[in-house]
Amino acid sequence: DLALRMRAAGWKVMHHPGARAFHLQGGTAKQYQAEARIEFYRSRYRFFHIHYGAAAAHCLKAAMVANLTLNVAGLGVATLLTLGQVRPLRSRFRVRYELWKWHLQGCPLGPGLPRD
Numbered sequence: 001d002l003a004l005r006m007r008a009a010g011w012k013v014m015h016h017p018g019a020r021a022f023h024l025q026g027g028t029a030k031q032y033q034a035e036a037r038i039e040f041y042r043s044r045y046r047f048f049h050i051h052y053g054a055a056a057a058h059c060l061k062a063a064m065v066a067n068l069t070l071n072v073a074g075l076g077v078a079t080l081l082t083l084g085q086v087r088p089l090r091s092r093f094r095v096r097y098e099l100w101k102w103h104l105q106g107c108p109l110g111p112g113l114p115r116d
Helices: 002-008 027-031 033-052 054-081 087-104
Strands: none
Touching (some): 033 087, 054 087
C-alpha cells in the first residue's frame, strides 16, 4: 500500500538488496490463528477496494469463498477419517472453517484480533 501511494504521489520506489529488517512476528498469530487470518483477509480486501475498486474486491472475496469451501470440505473429510487425532490437520480445519464462516456471514467487523 505504501509503495503504491508513494508512486501515485510521484515518488520513486527503490529496492536496496543490502538492506536488512527484522520482524519478530508470530506471537499473536500463533495465539489467535483464525482471528489473525481474518485480519489478514480484512486488510487484503480493503487494499483491493482502495486501489482496484469494489468490483475487484468482490471478485477476490468470491474466489476466496470458493477456495475456502473446497478447503473446509477436504480438511473436514481428512479430519473425520483420522478421527480428529492429527492435531495439525485438526487445527488447519478449525482455522479454515472459522475463516469460511466469517466470509459466509459477510465479513462482519466484530470477529478478528482482540482490540484494546
